[in-house]
Amino acid sequence: MTAVGSKCKVCKGPAVIGLRRHHAHFCAEHLQQLCRRQMAKAIEDFDMLSFDDRILVAVSGGKDSLAVWDMLIEAGYQADGLYVGLGIGEYSDSSGGYVRRFADERGLNLQTVDLRDDYGFDIPTASKATKRVPCSACGLSKRRVFDKAALDGRYDVLVTGHNLDDEAAVLYGNTLRWDIDYLARQLPVLPATNGFPKKVKPLIRLTEREMAAWCLVRGIDYIVEECPIAAGNKHLVYKQSLNVIDESSPGAKAAFYLGFLDRMAPILQGRSAAATGQLHDCERCGSPTTSTVCAFCMLIERSAEHDPVPVDMVLPKRARKEIS
C-alpha cells in the first residue's frame, strides 16, 4: 500500500517526512537538501569551520554524531572521528561497534580512547567515587578527553553533534535555574583559548527528528538503544516537555533556542567565569580551572582509590527494576 497524500514541497514527488515547523513535506532528496542548507547556514552564521581546517568529530555511535560526520565529509570538509569508550557495560561495547563500522565502510580515520585502558576509570566508578550523577561525571570526562585529543592531534577544531533539541533542553534547564554563568557560555562556538581547542556545533539548526531521518534516508546504521543511564533523567524530561509545547505550537522549540542565540546571548556576553578572568592553571595538569586542582584531576584521583563499580549500581531506580 502506498501513501495517499503528502507530496514533497520542492519536487511534488512522494514525501517521506512532514516538518511542521517548515509547514511542508519533503522527499528523501529534498530532506537532505534542507539538512545541508541548515548546517551550512549555522557554519556560516557563526563562522564555525573552513575547508582548510583539520576537524575532529566526537562520535558516540548515535544518530547525531554519525550524521554530522557524514554531512561534513559530504560537504568536502576534512574530518576525522574520535570515539571514547566510557565503560558503560554493553551499551559501550555496542556503540563502539557502530562507530567502527561507519568509519570502515567509508574509509574514514577514527581515533579511539578508552577511559579504563587510558585513564584507569570508567563512568560508573567515577560517578560513585566523586558522588556526581553519572551524566555529570561522563560530561566532564568526555569534555576533557575530547580537548586533549584535539590538542594532541593538532586539530583546528572539535565538532560535536549537539542538535537543536539538545541545545533547547539545556537552555530550558539553565533558564529554569536562571544560571547566568551557564547561559552566558551556551554558545554554538567556543573559540580556542589556552588549553581549550575551538569547539563548534554545526547541527544547532536541525532537530533530532531531522537527524534521525537523515540517517534513515542515507542508510546510516546507528545505535538506537539508549545509554541505560539516561532513562528518566532531567534532560530527557526537558526535551519531552518542549516537544509537547512544539506539538501544539509548531516551531516554538526552534524559536526558543534560535531566539536566545539571536537576542539573549548578545546581552549575556562577557558574563561567564571564563570571560571575567577567574580561571588559572590546574597545578597537576595545567588545564584552566577555577580552583587549584581541576575537577577532572580530582575525578581521576578519587576513581583510582575506588573499587570498580558495575553499571547496574548507577542506573536510575526505574531502569534497575526493569532489569531485575
Added chain:
Amino acid sequence: MKILLRNPRREIEMQGTRSVNRLLDDLDLNRESHLVIRNGTLVPGDALLADADEIEVRPVISGGSH
C-alpha cells in the same frame, strides 16, 4: 501488522488499516519524537499502514547531556 518498538526492543501485532498519525495516537506516542518506517522506508504522517506491512516505530529522542 507487525510493529517493532524500540527502547526496549519489542514487537506487537495490530489489526486494521490506519494512518501513521493515527497509529502514533493509538500508541499514545508524540509525533515530534517518533519516526515510522514502513517495509524499510520512512513514511510521513498521512501514509496508510495495512495489515501486511512491517512497521518500525523509532524514537528519535536521546537522553543524557551527551
